[in-house]
Amino acid sequence: MxxxxxxxxxxxxxxxxxxxxxxxxxxxxxxxxxxxxxxxxxxxxxxxxxxxxxxxxxxxxxxxxxxxxxxxxxxxxxYCRACRHNRTIPDLSSPENHRDWQKIEQAKRRLFYSLIRLKLPLPTPGSGDPEPLVFDFLADPPQGPKVLTGHDNGVITLSLREADDAEREKVRASMGELYRTLLGHFRHEVGHFYWDKLVRDGGQLEAFRALFGDERDDYGEALNRHYEQGAPADWQERFVSSYATMHPWEDWAETFSHYLHILDTLEMAGAFGIRIDPDITDDTALQADISFDPHRVRDVRRIIDAWLPLTYAVNCLNRSMGQPDLYPFVIPPAVVEKLAFIHDTVQGRVPAVRPSQGAVPAAAQ
Known part of the structure; x- marks a missing residue:
């Protein structure tokens, strides 16, 4: 941004x-x-x-x-380029629905800012594309099961309940998540959509499987196993989040969402002229000059080399205010390779599976 x-x-x-x-x-x-x-x-x-x-x-x-x-x-x-993808919105005669929908639309516009900047395909229902990108924003019915947020063949469903800050925080805490926001939901679910477009339809399945695993593994079984057994003990060595361990599709979507997090935050840091150069050390790993457009960088390592010092700094600033870390995640070398695959795929280059480089330190611990 x-x-x-x-x-x-x-x-x-x-x-x-x-x-x-x-x-x-x-x-x-x-x-x-x-x-x-x-x-x-x-x-x-x-x-x-x-x-x-x-x-x-x-x-x-x-x-x-x-x-x-x-x-x-x-x-x-x-409708604008973002709103023409809406298929279903809630009943706006309810003030609570109207308020929650406004929050959802605000987050969705930030998503579309990034997608347009990256020049990703945005097929609408009237475009003739067999799998257009559409959104259903649904309130829980008075009688019946709760709405589940998710993606299915181009349709992204978002529960209106997620716009309630207190309810969303309650769910985050109960599920042991480090992070749960409306914008995060959008970035994750649209990652599933772009897996279909860029990997499945883009001829990148073999390269994808070499990094993320075989998406043909039974999703239902993987889901049950994840919630019964949890993530592997060593998951931080290979995944950006514990949920990413559940299935290759979720690994892609989680990594894709972090890719958008990183680009958007780096662009804003650059707009403020932020430069990281702590006086206490000459360690270049803690230095960053973010005077570049992350959307136009060819090598993802340049993005990561700027991102890590920035997260050290903002995490420490948050802690100074008694707040949790802004970015409470670790980016190990295996995740850098996955981010590189996503970056190359989004940029339209044929990605190659490259050997892991040196260890990437975690954000401020």
Missing amino acids: QLFKCQNCEQVLYFENTTCVKCGLRLGYLPDRGALSAVKPDGATWVALANPKARYRFCANWESYACNWMVDAGEGEA
């Missing part, structure tokens, strides 16, 4: 802002230009100061205070 600036008054803006706090102009995000723009009304359309020759409309979900993205007025689309 990057920082933005109001084109009218140069006030620093954040991705979720809808109005400039300094000059009062409305703000709209232009996904094809990657710009958050001050806008002015022009009849039934809007002029975006970031692209004044064009005319825009707000996404139809703007009327529900759930989206600040814009659509070219010449397009026949009512």
